[in-house]
Every structure is written in structure tokens, then in C-alpha cells.
Amino acid sequence: MLVTLFHTENITLAAEKLFVSQPTLTSRLQKLEEYYGVPLIIRKQRGVMFTPEGEKLVLHAKKMLGELRKIEETIDNMKNQVSGTLRVGVSNFFATHKMPKLLRLFKQVYPNVEFQVVTGWSSDMYRLILNQDVHISFIKGDFAWKGKKDLLYEEEICVASPWEFNWEELPTLPRIDYHTDENMRNLTERWWYTLYQQPPNINIQVNQVETCKEMIINGLGYGILANLVVRPYPELITKPLVLPSGEKLTRHTWMYYHESTLQLNLVRSFVEFIKKIDVKAL
Template identity: 30%
Template sequence: MKLEDYQLLVHLHHYKTIRATARNVLISQPAVTQRLKYIEEYLGAEVFIRTSKGLVLTPEGEVVLEHACALLASETQLYNQLLRKKETVSGTLSLGVSSLVSQHYLPHILQRYTTTYPDVKIDLVTGASAEIKYTARDYHVTIVRGEPLKGYKCHGLFDDPLYLFDTVKLDGRSERPFIEFKTDADYQKLVEEWMLQQNKIKYRRTMKVDQFETAKQLMVTGLGMTVLPKSIVADELWDLPHLPLYINGQPMNRKTWVCFYEETSDLPQVKAFIHLLTSDSWRGGNDA
């Protein structure tokens, strides 16, 4: 069996279904099914059984998965040890980055990093912060919003004030549609707390969209109000009616963190990337 086969077993156990595994590792469902069939035939044992709740390890599968995890960990340890002995910064840098950061900051960050360290290969996954946090163990470095990751070393990158935007005056005289977007629980909790405490703005919850950018575009066309973090507000939007969100007299902020394991932070490519982020030199013309 190849290392990729052991990694596939770990992914199947993590994502619980063949469909979810195929979607997240970018392999077709038939290919995943065929590979799992080959693995089980090779081992002469059934690794998973299919249930209404997804894939469940058999007793034999538990032994196989434990071996797979140990083998992959040993391989990673060997690879990291070899990298530490190299004088040049090279190897692979695996990143899990929140969608907002990846859209508005990451291109500039990676441009600076890859220009300085052209021998490093970037392995990048982007998504909602909740998704990145859930799979954080798969990356050298994660950049997430909201709460920092427990068990990781985390540095705050910037605070992102929240604002309510609309195309009409925010005077509370008329009820306005409120445009929500799918987000993680931390952000949803912030907005919900503000809604419960404020009594000036009248709203009705009529729309829920997939992400910040969609909510912003709907707001700009006059379809309702929405809450946006400062980092995604273009200069022209500041001409629209807006107000900062406060709770208990304090401005509401969403914090962005860079998190990593202590034991892998001394890898040359990881150390260089963390230094770039924590030195603030990546900001350039960006105003967080």
C-alpha cells in the first residue's frame, strides 16, 4: 500500500462519508470507492461499515487506522527532520486560511513570501473559519477569525470592527430587511447579541446568503441592511449610511489569529511565514 492509501483511510474516518471525502480531497466518488475496495481486498479485512450515520470503523479497521496514523506521523517527522538540516528555506508550507483573509489579504501575503522564498511549495486550503478550525491538524499554519485555536500557539493579527450598512438613512423610522449570511457560530453570536441589545434600528430577517460578498452586493443594490467587517469595506462604501456596532458600550470587533503547533514552528518554511505575519511587514498598503 502507498502512503496515499493510508491518508485516504484517515480522511474517510474524518469526513465520515465517501461523498464528503471525495469533495474535500478533490477526488471523484467512484475513485474513492474503488480505492477503498482495493485497500480492503489487499488487507483481507473490512475497514469500514456503512451506516445511516456514515462510515464506522470495524474492529479490524481500528487497528488499520491506528497503524495509518502512526505511519503518516512517522513519515512527517522524518520529512521535517530533513528539512531542518537544510540551509535554504524550501519544502512545503501547508496553510488553512479563512475565506475572508484569503480573498482580501492572502494574495499580498503570499506574493511577498514566495518572492522571498521561491523554493517553498504552497499547499493551501481556504474556507469558513469553523471549517479550517475543524481540520487545523492538517496544516502547518492556520489563519482563522473569532476565537483562537485551543492547544495551539496563536498570535493576534488584527481586530476587525463591525459596521451596519444600508443605502437609506439609519434613523430607525422604518423597518428594513436584514440580510444575513452563513458564518461560524462566533460571528453569529456577536451579531445576535447586538440585535438583542439595540432598540434603535427596526429590521426584519428576510434573506440569508452564502457569504459576506453576496450580502454586500445585495445591500448595495438597496435590498436591505447588513453587517460587514471593516476589512472588506471598499472606499466607496463609506459614503453609504453606516454605523459602528457597540455592545455594553464597547465597539464590536472580530479578531483574526495565526495559529500553529509549537513543535513545527521551527521548520524553516513555517518559521519564515510566521515571522512575515507577526512582523506586520505583510500589511503594506492594506488597512485592517
């Protein structure tokens, strides 16, 4: 209850997520405040904020939830079967184009497994695996990592355009840009300002690479994205990004995990399963 309210900062939303009524949630909070003899939340015009005492209790609640999860996993593992809930962090593109197929195939082999999947930017998925909030993260790009990781595939970063173009005219052509993680942004900007002095002519800004792709297909401009995104569209003109040194810019997709989690039958089985599959070809 405390953790959910801390993340939503809203009693109504927290009650909905917990499948309880708002008066029930309020009553339980009041009983906690009476028990500890301190206020735990402060009501704002919109939502709530936690007092220092309340934040301390939330930290303890998070720790206890983590301990509960560990003992549940340990007990599942002691059954000597592949069952339980696999927690996975997945970067946005991988979540849309790869993950559903992988989970379906894995479920066919291990029907007693459930999945808890979180999607977002690769940088967010990296933080999740660092904090051990997930068992495995599928991440685009290279991050500092001392745990285990397996390279799933490598892809070129390219310019995708609805029309033929010369490199010299690229700064004057309309470009469609999209929100992406810092690694991808740094790669493309390093390439751009190595070749050009003027900034790109960005005339459309969107949130997702999928939206960018649709804009390109409809002839509204070019985009800079990973080759796999536009591979199914042979009508588009694609050219890889190449530095003056001749080096092509590529992006890796990795599976990150902690070696200690391989002690769990569930995690070990999933990792071995992924290693046997040509993920890029899915």
C-alpha cells in the same frame, strides 16, 4: 488510500482523488481484507462505511501519515534552507482578500516553498491548528489558545446599508443574513438583543459574506459585517455597532501557531515574514 476513502465514503470519488482506477482501488482493499482476515468496509446503496476493524486501521494510517510528514519536514529543515510545504488554515474572508497576496510575496522571497492551504470557517481553522493538521492558522475572532499568536489587525463590526437609516427603524428594514462562525454570530446577536426586543427582519439568507455584500450593493437590504468587507464601497452607508456602554464591537484577526513548529526554517521564516507586513493594508 484508507484515509481518502474514509473521508469520501465513496470508492469512485476516492479513486479519482488517488488517480487510480476503481477496480485497482477495490483490488487493493480486498488484499488488505485478506491480509487481516476481516472485512474493512461495508457497501451501502450510496458509498461505503467502515467496520470497527476498518476504522481502527484508518486511525493507524492517519498516525503513520503524520509521522511521514514530520520526518519529511525534519529532513527539509536539516538542509538549512527554506523549502518544503507550508500547511496553512485560512478563514474564508482572509483566504479571498489577503492570502493570495501574502503567498505571492512570500514565494518571491522563498521560491522553493510550496503551499497546502485549507479554507473555511474560523472555528474549523481553529480545530486544524489545535490538532496540528496545519502549521499556521489565520483566524477571525478570539479562541482559547495556549500556543503562540500574533494580532494582525482589528476591525469594527458595522451595519452596512445601501440607504441612510435611523437605528430606531432598523428592526423593520430588510436584512440580509449569511452563514458565519459562532463567535461572530454571538457578537452580533448580543448587540441586537441589547438594543431591540423584536428579532431582525431577515428576508434573504445566503451562504457567504461576499454574497451578502453584493446583495447590499444592489440595494436589497442591509447587513451586519466586518468593516473591511465593505471598505472599498464608499457609496454604502456604514455605522459601527456600539453597546449602550459606549463600547464598539470589534473583531480581531490572528495568526495562530505552535511554538514548537518555529524550529522549522519554513515556519519560522513565514511567521517572521508576516510580522513585517501591514496585513490590513493589503
